[in-house]
Amino acid sequence: MWVPTWLLACHPPAPHTTPTVSEPPDLAIDRWSDQANRSGRWTAEIEVEVGVRAFQLTGTTDDGYAAIEELRDPWGRVVVRWQDWFYGDRSLTDAFFAYNRVVVFDWPIRPVDGELMTGTWTVVGDVIDAGYYYVPRANVDLTLATKRDPDLARSTVAVRILWAEGVGDDPDVVAAVEGAVVRWKEVWGVYGIDLVERYATSHLDPHMPWAWRGDDPSVEEASAGKLDDELQVVIGEQVRRDDYTYGVSGGIPGSIERTTATYVVVSWLVHAGIDGAFSEDEVRLMGETMAHEVGHYTGMYHPVESSYAAWDALDDTPECTRRRECEDALGDNLMFPYSICDATGCLVTDQLTSDQEGVMQRYVAALPP
Numbered sequence: 001m002w003v004p005t006w007l008l009a010c011h012p013p014a015p016h017t018t019p020t021v022s023e024p025p026d027l028a029i030d031r032w033s034d035q036a037n038r039s040g041r042w043t044a045e046i047e048v049e050v051g052v053r054a055f056q057l058t059g060t061t062d063d064g065y066a067a068i069e070e071l072r073d074p075w076g077r078v079v080v081r082w083q084d085w086f087y088g089d090r091s092l093t094d095a096f097f098a099y100n101r102v103v104v105f106d107w108p109i110r111p112v113d114g115e116l117m118t119g120t121w122t123v124v125g126d127v128i129d130a131g132y133y134y135v136p137r138a139n140v141d142l143t144l145a146t147k148r149d150p151d152l153a154r155s156t157v158a159v160r161i162l163w164a165e166g167v168g169d170d171p172d173v174v175a176a177v178e179g180a181v182v183r184w185k186e187v188w189g190v191y192g193i194d195l196v197e198r199y200a201t202s203h204l205d206p207h208m209p210w211a212w213r214g215d216d217p218s219v220e221e222a223s224a225g226k227l228d229d230e231l232q233v234v235i236g237e238q239v240r241r242d243d244y245t246y247g248v249s250g251g252i253p254g255s256i257e258r259t260t261a262t263y264v265v266v267s268w269l270v271h272a273g274i275d276g277a278f279s280e281d282e283v284r285l286m287g288e289t290m291a292h293e294v295g296h297y298t299g300m301y302h303p304v305e306s307s308y309a310a311w312d313a314l315d316d317t318p319e320c321t322r323r324r325e326c327e328d329a330l331g332d333n334l335m336f337p338y339s340i341c342d343a344t345g346c347l348v349t350d351q352l353t354s355d356q357e358g359v360m361q362r363y364v365a366a367l368p369p
């Protein structure tokens, strides 16, 4: 396991946020606190009632890094466990990797994971420290979100688009972002997902220094204004002053709870390029970045990583192993890891396989229209 060194600093305690708006009828949210046992593990019992199609469990700790170890179905059978995914070259969920104070676990993730049977499911999680030792008696705040969803082919996803400090004052950037959102809607719309967006201002740092580590209280503070089912996309200038990063997702999947990791960030400046002005092609690319990054947030990985030696856990995305082969097979896939560009512009990336669409439709915030 790899833990970035900047994660090793102490975390300030997260501010307590009070949800202001009640949840939509198809989404139920439950919050409680728990403590890990003497061996650093905690357990969450999840009651699944008739009609519930998917859940999301978010664990937050100030005592280390949180991860999920296994899921058991109502008959006590282990459905998924970390050992089967930790060392392999296929990725199912970030939840098995303890790299953040926040852990997010969705189930089911893929169509092949089957239905969520009624009964009591059990999630076993843990808290470890920077030396990979379990943290006995670690405190964990848990949020369970469950959704009812009779039709996993059509849904609505609500998103709050937050301007980092000052970014929303630039009319050219605002126009480009609005144009990009039109493109994002078009891309997702083909796969039965209607995006409902609204805009808000914030005091978040436009250089988004927290975007790779996900532990900054300012993000959680900003998310106090989001509705229970809303995702959050922050439009900033650059991600840690990097010239090449179009955007970053706060996790795969990301949480709908208000946490330090509740964000997708998008850099307007990297999309605008060195002239700082948007062409039509750059606006389109920014829309596809939004669709891609929030796609990560709903649980999708790159079908192949740019090493060409690691893949997602889906059966219908080809497992190519060489650059040319991968670009030919997957270069137009929305979740391809990079844009294929030449002097005339970048390749359109808007395709999803049926399994990828299935991941998005199962995400807990993809709610009935």
Ligand SMILES: [Zn+2]
Pocket: 292, 293, 296, 302, 335, 336, 337
């Ligand atoms: Zn990506």
